[in-house]
Amino acid sequence: MTDSNPFAYEETERYQNGERVLIETGAPPKALHHWRNIDPHVGPALDRMLGEFCFGDVWDRPELDFRVRRIITITTIATLGRPTLLRTHIRGALAQGLSRSELMEVFVHMIPYAGFPVALSCVEVAAEVFAEIDSASEA
Numbered sequence: 001m002t003d004s005n006p007f008a009y010e011e012t013e014r015y016q017n018g019e020r021v022l023i024e025t026g027a028p029p030k031a032l033h034h035w036r037n038i039d040p041h042v043g044p045a046l047d048r049m050l051g052e053f054c055f056g057d058v059w060d061r062p063e064l065d066f067r068v069r070r071i072i073t074i075t076t077i078a079t080l081g082r083p084t085l086l087r088t089h090i091r092g093a094l095a096q097g098l099s100r101s102e103l104m105e106v107f108v109h110m111i112p113y114a115g116f117p118v119a120l121s122c123v124e125v126a127a128e129v130f131a132e133i134d135s136a137s138e139a
Helices: 013-024 033-038 043-058 066-079 083-096 100-114 116-138
Strands: none
Touching: 013 043, 033 043, 066 083, 066 100, 066 116, 083 100, 083 116, 100 116
16 A cells, blocks of 8 residues: 555556456456446455456366356356446447357356346346447447
């Protein structure tokens, strides 16, 4: 931390590794900075924790590739009923190279494990994201 900004912190090697992982999975550079801009008190800490732990440590473990990790993340977020983060990860999956039909198949595969309500909600969220992307590309 610096004296001039009590919420500032040094971007560690773990954090920089997390940013690299995010970029490799389709996120724009400095995507984590979104959190530090939301709230000056907790935002920088969220930014650091996501960068260092979530992406720098967990996502970069060698046993699973980024594609598998993205599918696990999407199904977990979907099952927890978090549509805002689901939208973000659907966009990330598309940027990462997963196709729309692959994403829809993930949701179909969830039916016997998470149930129709969860899977159908995911299909609706995905359709909204696809429509937003299509509208933006037509503009």
